[in-house]
Amino acid sequence: MKRQLLTQKRIKKTIEIFMAEQSEEKSGWKIWEVFTQSKTGEPHIHAGNVHAPDAEMALQNARDVYSRRNEAVSLWVVPADQLVATSPSDSGSFFDPANDKIYRHPLFYKVPKGVRGF
C-alpha cells in the first residue's frame, strides 16, 4: 500500500515536471486573437486564434489558418492577453438591464416605405 502510494506520487511528480517543461517550451509562443475583414469597409470580425512567437509570425499564421481560401482582405492580430473582456459573472449586471425594458428598443415606430436595412 505504501509502495503504491509512493509510485503514484512519483508518477504525479513526473507528470508535473513534464507539464512544466512543456509550458516552458511553449512560453515564447503567445496566443494571438485573429480578426478578419472580408471586404473593404466591412468590420473586422473575430475569427479565432493562433499561436505565434511574435507579431509578424502571428500575421503569417493567421493568414494561413484563417484566410487560405481568400476569406479576407485585411487581418488584425492582437495578443490575447491585451484584450480586455467582460467575465461571465458580470453578465447579469452588464447586459440584463438592456433586455428587460421593452421601451429601450425602438419597436414602436413604423418604418417608412423604402427604408432598408433598418
Next chain:
Amino acid sequence: MSYKLNNDMRTALFEYLLRHGDDKLILGHRLSEWCGHAPILEEDIALANIALDCVGQASAFLSLAAEVEDKGRSEDDLAYLRNELQFKNLLLVEQPNKDFAQTITRQFFYSSYGIYFFQNLAKCEFEPLAGIFSKAVKETSYHLRHCKEWMLRLGDGTEESHNKTQEAVNDLWRFTDELFFKNEIDELLIQENILPDTNPIRETWRNYVGEVLTKATLQIPQDENMQTGGRRGTHTEHLGHLLAEMQIIARSYPNAKW
C-alpha cells in the same frame, strides 16, 4: 490545342517546362511529407499551403508541357509515369526534409531564387508561360516571406536552432550552383524570343541571401563541391525513393479515376 512550333523548338520548350514543373512537383511532394508532423499546428498548415501552391504550379507547367509535346500525354502521365532519369528538377528540391531547419533553408534558397527568376520570366513572349510565371511570382513572394522570417528566427534563436540551421545552410549550399544552370535549350529559346534574356540573377540572389544569412547570424559557406546534374536527369539517391512513394498508386492502378 497545339502550338505552331518547329520540332527543335517543341523539344526545347517541352524540356524547359519539365524543369520548372518538376521543381514544383518534387518540392511540393517533399513539403507535403510534413503534413501532420510539423512542430505546431499553425506551421503544419503553413507548410501544407506552400505544398499546395507548388503542386498547383506543377500542374500548370506540366499540362502546358503535355500540350506543347502534343503526343497525347497528360499532366498526370508526365507526373506519375516518368522514371527518375526523365525528371529534370534541381537537386536542391529533392533533398530530404531531415528537420525543420533543413526544410526551411531549402525553401529559402529555392524561393529567393524563384522570386528573381520568375519576375524576369513573367515578361516572356510566350503568353501561356508568362501567365504561369506571373502567378508563380505572387505565390513565391509569400513563400519567401514565410521562410525568410523563419531563417532570421532560427539563425538568431537558441543555440540549438542556430546550429541546426547553420548545418542545413552548409549542407544545402552545394546545390545552389545549379539554380543558375543554363544550356543550349535556354540559348535556343532566348534566340527564338520565347524567353527573355534573363539578367544575371546570380549576383542579385547571392547578395540577397548573404544579407539574410548575415542578419540571421549565420555564416555564408564557401563554394566547395558544388553539385549539378538534376537538370540533365542525374539525381541524388533521394529522388528514387520519393518517386516510388509518389507514383505507386498511379502505377499500381493504371487509369484509375477518383
